Amino acid sequence: MKKRSMDSMIEETGLWVSRNGYLHVIKNCEASQKHIRITMGCGETIVVLNSRSSRAARSLRNRNFLKPCKSCRVPEEKIKEFSNKVSSKKDVKVTVKVVPSSEFNKANKKTPDTFLQSLDPQLMDPIKNPQFHDGPEIEKPNVPAPTFAPQPKIKKPGISKTTNKTFKQNVKPKKTEFTQNQKDRILSLLGPDEMISFSKDKRSFEELESTFKMQRKKDLVLMYETNRENLLGKLERTITNFFVDMGFLEIKSPILIPFEYMERMGIGEDKKLSEQIFRVGDDMCLRPMLAPGLYRFLYRFDNVLPEPTKIFEIGPCYRKESDGNSHLEEFTMLNFCQMGLNSTRQNLEYLIQDFLGFLDIEYELVSNSCMVYGDTIDVMHKNMELSSAVVGPVPIDMDWGIDKPWIGAGFGLERLLKVKHNLKNIKRAARSDSYYNGISINL
Ligand code: ATP
Ligand code: 9VF
Numbered sequence: 001m002k003k004r005s006m007d008s009m010i011e012e013t014g015l016w017v018s019r020n021g022y023l024h025v026i027k028n029c030e031a032s033q034k035h036i037r038i039t040m041g042c043g044e045t046i047v048v049l050n051s052r053s054s055r056a057a058r059s060l061r062n063r064n065f066l067k068p069c070k071s072c073r074v075p076e077e078k079i080k081e082f083s084n085k086v087s088s089k090k091d092v093k094v095t096v097k098v099v100p101s102s103e104f105n106k107a108n109k110k111t112p113d114t115f116l117q118s119l120d121p122q123l124m125d126p127i128k129n130p131q132f133h134d135g136p137e138i139e140k141p142n143v144p145a146p147t148f149a150p151q152p153k154i155k156k157p158g159i160s161k162t163t164n165k166t167f168k169q170n171v172k173p174k175k176t177e178f179t180q181n182q183k184d185r186i187l188s189l190l191g192p193d194e195m196i197s198f199s200k201d202k203r204s205f206e207e208l209e210s211t212f213k214m215q216r217k218k219d220l221v222l223m224y225e226t227n228r229e230n231l232l233g234k235l236e237r238t239i240t241n242f243f244v245d246m247g248f249l250e251i252k253s254p255i256l257i258p259f260e261y262m263e264r265m266g267i268g269e270d271k272k273l274s275e276q277i278f279r280v281g282d283d284m285c286l287r288p289m290l291a292p293g294l295y296r297f298l299y300r301f302d303n304v305l306p307e308p309t310k311i312f313e314i315g316p317c318y319r320k321e322s323d324g325n326s327h328l329e330e331f332t333m334l335n336f337c338q339m340g341l342n343s344t345r346q347n348l349e350y351l352i353q354d355f356l357g358f359l360d361i362e363y364e365l366v367s368n369s370c371m372v373y374g375d376t377i378d379v380m381h382k383n384m385e386l387s388s389a390v391v392g393p394v395p396i397d398m399d400w401g402i403d404k405p406w407i408g409a410g411f412g413l414e415r416l417l418k419v420k421h422n423l424k425n426i427k428r429a430a431r432s433d434s435y436y437n438g439i440s441i442n443l
């Protein structure tokens with residue numbers, strides 16, 4: 001039989017059993033798809049998962065409680081009804097207001113005060129303050145619990161209240177092997193310049209996690225106070241200014257393009273590369289490269305703008321990828337190109353030199369080839385490709401109405417950021433809702 005939902009049990013009983021076993025009267029209750037915010041008669045407000053199988057749902061279902069909360073003044077008959085597991089199902093004791101998640105979260109936003117409090121190392125200790133930390137159940141008091149409300153007794157492992165020193169030493173738990181999940185969690189919390197040796201480090205998972213979480217919170221606060229620029233956005237602006245100053249016209253062409261453009265780039269449905277393309281509907285796709293948009297502009301500008309015609313675009317590109325360390329499925333490409341006069345290999349190499357000199361990134365040029373253009377000059381930093389550059393003309397130009405020499409290069413901005421900021425993984429440079437400027441925000 002399907003277990004009853006938490007909100008329906010709350011509606012029926014109008015009561016709440018908290019972690020410490022106290023039975024509370026519910027004054028107000030709001031539910032979203034995932035969470036329930038409960039305000040109790042004693043003034044305490046908590047947020048819990050709207051789950052059928054949590055500790056709280058079990059207590060409500062089985063009517064398990066220790067004693068009634070004194071400050072809630074739970075009426076005798078309600079206690080009896082609850083203990084005897086009798087209640088008419090139709091009886092609605094509390095109306096649970098169901099709100100959309102956006103509304104729900106609004107009311108739960110941290111105020112600046114609680115935010116500063118949360119940087120207090122005491123408060124950030126997951127053992128002293130489990131309510132502030134991720135777990136199967138989040139009980140986040142929005143108002144301090146009255147002092148007479150009994151608090152859960154949580155023992156910090158290894159620190160016993162006893163005065164017996166030998167015993168104290170004995171109870172310090174041995175550091176156990178980290179699980180892969182724990183290692184991943186700690187690695188995700190490291191700052192760009194931090195390293196850790198799991199075998200040598202003496203600290204427990206809890207200690208490491210809370211230390212790094214605190215450090216990352218401080219980093220983010222400092223960033224908020226002093227900087228506030230997103231690294232990816234800032235790099236796009238810096239590169240844009242560089243190319244505009246070099247005489248290139250800034251282009252913003254569509255991201256959603258006809259799949260037919262890909263056929264004209266030589267990546268039709270029969271080609272292996274087309275499997276990497278995100279199709280949208282029958283005829284459209286998310287662009288995997290900027291060249292189609294730029295081809296169209298070069299065609300339109302031919303005989304309109306003077307030679308050499310210099311244009312560039314920076315923007316999102318999408319490719320289905322399987323390899324993770326320097327590949328993203330959503331990344332940002334810079335493609336600059338010039339057509340007509342002086343479009344020589346020598347000038348292409350000068351442009352690359354000026355650009356990477358400006359960014360202060362070391363590189364070497366390596367000959368390569370690709371399906372779309374044939375020969376390429378790949379720009380490498382250690383083993384990572386920063387760019388593929390091409391000296392045209394190439395056969396596909398015909399399909400775009402282009403008949404002049406050209407040079408061009410495509411760079412990935414996230415790869416540039418990874419090199420510049422010594423990031424551990426390209427994901428830290430990407431569009432993300434897990435990292436901000438390479439710092440975990442899952443704190
Ligand atoms: P790779 O061989 O590394 O997959 P590529 O040769 O397929 O790259 P190009 O088509 O030459 O890539 O694209 C130009 C540049 O765009 C690359 O040099 C790289 O900097 C960047 N880039 C390409 N694909 C990705 C991706 N999936 N994630 C991040 N950057 C990418
Ligand atoms: C070279 C990498 C063909 C003259 C409109 C501009 C280029 C860059 C190759 C890129 C790609 N191409 N990621 O094109 O400059 O297109 O695969 Si144009």
Ligand code: MG
Binds near residue numbers: 370378387
């Ligand atoms: Mg390439």
